[in-house]
Amino acid sequence: MGNAKPERKVYVDYIATNPVLPAVLEAMLPYFQDVYGNPQSLHAWGDVAREAIEKAREQVAALISGNPEEVIFTSSGSEANNLAIKGLAQGQAGKGKHIIVSAIEHFSVLHAARTLEKAGFELTVVPVDKYGLVDPDEVAKSIRKDTILVSIMHANGEVGTIEPIAEIGKKVKEAGVLFHTDAVASTGNIPVNVNELGVDALSLAGNQFYGPKGAAALWLRKRLRLIPLMDGGVQEGGRRPGTENVPAIVGLGKAAELAVRDIPSRMEKLSPLRDKLIKGIPMAIEHVFLTGHPSQRLPHHASFCIEFIEGEAMLLLLNSQGIAVSSGSACTSRALKASHVLIAMGIPHEIAQGSLLFSLGVDNNEADIDYVLKKLPPIVDRLRQMSPLYAKFMKEKRG
């Protein structure tokens, strides 16, 4: 340990965000200086920019088996979620004011719903089990006559659990209620098909599948009433004003195209590496358990709670060894609070503090995993030796 240069650099925090693939950057490059027109302009410079974003719209639609005209580009997954929750709830407010979300949603869904609650909407937050799974029957029985929107995430970015969206979608559709899913963590990493999932709206973000930051999308089934978050120009059918971020949208489109081709090979490459972590870490360290579902989880995601440890100290020591990892959502990591996801799964606060989240990407290999498995145990030992909670536990254990 110490300040020496680490032996290796291992980025296993892809879910926080990722590098763009070379082909994605290559696709973007002409749109900074050569094709720089405003897609709304009525001249050749505008025409080529507009054609570029319409091509990207087709590429994104193809990734989720939707229609291009149903894709609304946004600047982030958080914006797509806010637009879905606030825009759809306000758009349907004439029919009722009750909305349903799960307890483990990203804050861009959960807090958007809380904001609506303050504005007079009613909110039901459905619980999850110890694996982070939402029970479709729990959703069904929460639906009331005045329920206008249900939002349950496709996969949880903190614990990797994939929710039974198709089953939930069937029940929500039977009740005639709109169904949104935050598929930011899943889209581009596993197959996502809006028709098979039975959703009316779906959020995705390019920087979860080797696309650029600054480009994301809300897919929204045709003819659904949506109140925009912002007022202004006629971009995105008036549903999302502001000059289109052409290079980023082009990059998102290219990343979507590559994902359609490469999801199977990426899954095949990454799930054995994930499984090596899932098996290896509990073998190398005592008092550790996997969080999220053991099998129904993202192929690039392995998350744990390491007892008697404070997660941030662990991150810093891992960082000093060249390993980039996180203890929860990057969006809230600087808030240094125990994750609401782990708490909702019934994990006690002090154990939730020891959360550790590995998310893998195409640049990772087996040697990266070996390096993590070598470096993590002595760090955990070192931190436990300084932990009053561990000392107490060991004392009690010894009797």
Add this chain to the structure above:
Amino acid sequence: MGNAKPERKVYVDYIATNPVLPAVLEAMLPYFQDVYGNPQSLHAWGDVAREAIEKAREQVAALISGNPEEVIFTSSGSEANNLAIKGLAQGQAGKGKHIIVSAIEHFSVLHAARTLEKAGFELTVVPVDKYGLVDPDEVAKSIRKDTILVSIMHANGEVGTIEPIAEIGKKVKEAGVLFHTDAVASTGNIPVNVNELGVDALSLAGNQFYGPKGAAALWLRKRLRLIPLMDGGVQEGGRRPGTENVPAIVGLGKAAELAVRDIPSRMEKLSPLRDKLIKGIPMAIEHVFLTGHPSQRLPHHASFCIEFIEGEAMLLLLNSQGIAVSSGSACTSRALKASHVLIAMGIPHEIAQGSLLFSLGVDNNEADIDYVLKKLPPIVDRLRQMSPLYAKFMKEKRG
């Protein structure tokens, strides 16, 4: 005319959007594949990304003589305007519900204010004179005890007029009311100093001064209560969640740094080209007049109404000659309506249809202007020969 390849390509629509400068793209490039971390992450990859956006925050603050901690990055000027209008009005709603804007604001201000009006706020829209100028006394006398926010743009993108913001700011401040200015069209093109202008909040956008699309900012004086448009993570002090668009923010910062250095030389280069258009077009074409203020206008902006002409037809014929120009705001050009700005200035609908807007940039030169001055008159002639209004006018003129 016809379909032959044009002799020259002349982009004089910089206000619709612009190419990034080579130095801006160069500054951005490392942030797609090398420095790709999430600025919120607690490891080295996150640290370098965070340092990059904090440097950009300083560069943007320096451009407007504000403090870095007062800069909130957004994805577009429209978003910055929406955040300012909705966020500040809702943040001060406890003190009153009256807001004031001018009649020539961009729709991201004007329509945001209309949305607030529907939600129970009261709105006063102050008029402009024939030059598009807001009268500071008109603003002052519109202020009521329950006025919480005044928003008047710094410069109008459609007619180039620069408003007397410092004078308005003084009066608004005397009344103890918050003052926002949409400085999207001006920032980076003329000196902008938030203290000299006497504003509390200011919107700017990188793609107006050779920065990238997808990065803009709201400068907001410290300790002002702002309700975010979006809920989610802790980014931008919780005021604008969503993973930061690091490359675009870095590009915005670089463009700001270059603007600080280059605004004087750009103004010196572009204002003679602008003046050549302002003198040349009325000499070459009958029944044409400058819109906006003759001298108090943006140095890169020349706008006209060409009577008896339909603007879109003119744009298409100019495009066939390789000239990119617009007839109004790019954000609404596809709506094909007469500009609310020109109407507010007292220009009749049928004349406002013949609006033509030249906005110049650093790549333009005198030969570009000569080309425009050569190509425009025959296009106007041709269109007038097909115009029933022109035939009627000529018949009446002949008696």
